[in-house]
Amino acid sequence: MELRDYQSDLIDRLFQAYSNGYKAPCIVVPCGGGKSVIVAAVAKRFTDEGKTVLFLVHRKELCEQIEKTFFNFGVDMKLCRIVMVQTMTRRLRNASAPDLIITDENHHSKAVTYKRVYDAFPVTKRVGVTATPERTDGSGLIDVNDILIEGITAKELITQNYLSPYDYYAPNIKMPKFRIKHGDFDISQVMDFFRDNIRIIYGDFKRNSRAFQCGRHQSFAY
Numbered sequence: 001m002e003l004r005d006y007q008s009d010l011i012d013r014l015f016q017a018y019s020n021g022y023k024a025p026c027i028v029v030p031c032g033g034g035k036s037v038i039v040a041a042v043a044k045r046f047t048d049e050g051k052t053v054l055f056l057v058h059r060k061e062l063c064e065q066i067e068k069t070f071f072n073f074g075v076d077m078k079l080c081r082i083v084m085v086q087t088m089t090r091r092l093r094n095a096s097a098p099d100l101i102i103t104d105e106n107h108h109s110k111a112v113t114y115k116r117v118y119d120a121f122p123v124t125k126r127v128g129v130t131a132t133p134e135r136t137d138g139s140g141l142i143d144v145n146d147i148l149i150e151g152i153t154a155k156e157l158i159t160q161n162y163l164s165p166y167d168y169y170a171p172n173i174k175m176p177k178f179r180i181k182h183g184d185f186d187i188s189q190v191m192d193f194f195r196d197n198i199r200i201i202y203g204d205f206k207r208n209s210r211a212f213q214c215g216r217h218q219s220f221a222y
Contacts, residue, residue: 001037001072001073003037003038003041004034004162006033006151006152007033007034007037007038007041007151009151010027010029010038010149010151011038011041011042011045013149014027014042014127014149015045017147017149018125022146022147023125023126023146024118024125024126024127024128024144024145024146024147025126025127025128025145025146025147025148025149026106026127026128026129026130026133026141026145026147026148026149027039027127027128027129027130027149027151028129028130028131028133028148028149028150028151029129029131029151029152030131030152030153030154030157031131031154032154032157032162032163033131033151033152033154033157033162035104035129035130035131036065036066036069037069037073038129039055039102039104039127039129040069040070040072040073040075041073042100042102042127043055043070043073043075043080043100043102044070044073044074044075044076046079046099046100047075047076047079047080048076050079051079051099051100052079052080052081052096052098052099052100053075053079053080053081053098053099053100053101053102054080054081054083054088054098054100054101054102054117054124055070055080055081055082055083055101055102055104056083056084056085056088056101056102056103056104056114056117057082057083057084057085057104057105058084058085058086058104058105058108059084060084062104063082063083063084066082066104067082070082081098085111085113085114085117086113088113088117089113089116089117092116092117092120095120097120097121097123097124098121098124099124099125100124100125100126100127101117101118101121101124101125101126101127102126102127102128102129103126103127103128103129104128104129105129105130106128106129106130106133106141106144106145107130107132107133107141108184109128109141109144109145110141110143110144114144115144118144128141128144128145133148173197175193176193178190178193
């Protein structure tokens with residue numbers, strides 16, 4: 001799979017950061033920018049050198065999706081382990097140190113479960129990827145990352161025809177203060193709110209027909 005120019009640039013900057021002594025960079029790229037492809041290319045570079053990779057996810061559904069992307073990209077899956085962070089914390093006692101830890105949705109990485117894994121492998125290089133490099137409480141990631149590597153913006157992705165243009169419409173509705181659970185909004189409470197207010201939230205939704213005239217929809221595969 002061929003990388004886009006901005007994806008290759010982010011990877012080059014990541015390895016330059018390692019060369020400059022940084023241990024735990026965080027790559028910032030918008031949704032649709034191909035975060036999975038970027039980390040697949042990073043993982044491949046490690047496994048091509050016979051090094052081991054641990055990929056941490058926070059939801060079970062992501063494991064199969066990431067594994068397929070890595071396999072298609074040529075990552076040696078015998079050297080790469082994709083696992084939920086909750087599972088990994090229970091298996092730390094018998095786990096050997098990987099050469100690289102990749103954290104998906106890196107804005108979750110200040111949670112206790114992630115820190116347990118990081119603390120168990122203190123000399124291992126790390127990299128996280130996220131579109132939102134801050135927590136829902138407004139705090140940054142300085143506790144777990146030592147440099148941000150910022151990439152292309154969503155506006156630039158649209159301009160370069162990697163994402164479809166859109167018009168955004170929002171209903172006039174007062175959002176409640178949702179509970180925070182495991183560092184994120186309580187999804188059950190969010191779903192209940194949207195279900196109860198479906199007519200108000202979706203009743204005046206309008207779709208921009210230009211969104212279906214964009215030439216390259218590569219981002220939809222990621």
